[in-house]
Amino acid sequence: MKRTAFSTALFLGLAACGGSDSAEMEAPAETAAPAETAAADAGQMTMPDWYSMDGENVTLDIVAGLTDKGNYWNYNGAQFGEMTISVPVGANVTINFENRDPNMAHSVGISEGFDTAPAIVEAVAVFDGAISSNPTSMTEGTLPGQSETITFVASEAGEYSMVCYIAGHAVSGMWVHFVVSADGEAGVMGAM
Ligand SMILES: [Cu+2]
Structure with a gap:
């Protein structure tokens, strides 16, 4: 859910800037990072x-x-x-x-x-x-x-x-x- 919204925002942002490589820019690694950070905060x-x-x-x-x-x-x-x-x-x-x-x-x-x-x-x-x-x-x-x-x-x-x-x-x-x-x-x- 979160990721979809983020990707859409990213796409719209790129579209607004006239970017053309949106497919490559939408690598899920970026959206996965916050979840990993949260887990680390919960306890190392x-x-x-x-x-x-x-x-x-x-x-x-x-x-x-x-x-x-x-x-x-x-x-x-x-x-x-x-x-x-x-x-x-x-x-x-x-x-x-x-x-x-x-x-x-x-x-x-x-x-x-x-x-x-x-x-x-x-x-x-x-x-x-x-x-x-x-x-x-x-x-x-x-x-x-x-x-x-x-x-x-x-x-x-x-x-x-x-x-x-x-x-x-x-x-x-x-x-x-x-x-x-x-x-x-x-x-x-x-x-x-
Ligand atoms: Cu006891």
């Missing part, structure tokens, strides 16, 4: 120091309650999908999970993607092993000061979520986007 892919990649091995150091944002219910300072972690399809992923929330147990796992977290996220990971132990338990999950490492193969490309399974946590914001990229993209958009 970065490689924060908590993300490392060695061949097919991706290691993510994920801290629950890195900051006190959202009463510590955040992953590396991010909530409500404001951050997107991408790993290449087929990656061997290690998540070193640490809970620095002084008050509350948390968990981490990779579940189906969403834009708004449901009230209850079923504690079933989309990849074997992609969930911390006792993920729904406030007394036996990953307690304040505890750490746990989980490993899994990101075997299928898609848009998933990294989520806390303790009741009420995801819906209160304790989730971020997790993308398994068919194009091999690796890094983080919107890292805090």
Whole structure:
């Protein structure tokens, strides 16, 4: 729609100037540029120091309650999908999970993607092993000061979520986007 209007304006402009090469001047590359700029403004892919990649091995150091944002219910300072972690399809992923929330147990796992977290996220990971132990338990999950490492193969490309399974946590914001990229993209958009 936008492009059509722009091309028409360009054509009319050229016609008014008496230009004759309007067909060549209407290359779509010019009209595509604004969309790319908008995407870049939405967030650059970065490689924060908590993300490392060695061949097919991706290691993510994920801290629950890195900051006190959202009463510590955040992953590396991010909530409500404001951050997107991408790993290449087929990656061997290690998540070193640490809970620095002084008050509350948390968990981490990779579940189906969403834009708004449901009230209850079923504690079933989309990849074997992609969930911390006792993920729904406030007394036996990953307690304040505890750490746990989980490993899994990101075997299928898609848009998933990294989520806390303790009741009420995801819906209160304790989730971020997790993308398994068919194009091999690796890094983080919107890292805090
Ligand atoms: Cu939590």
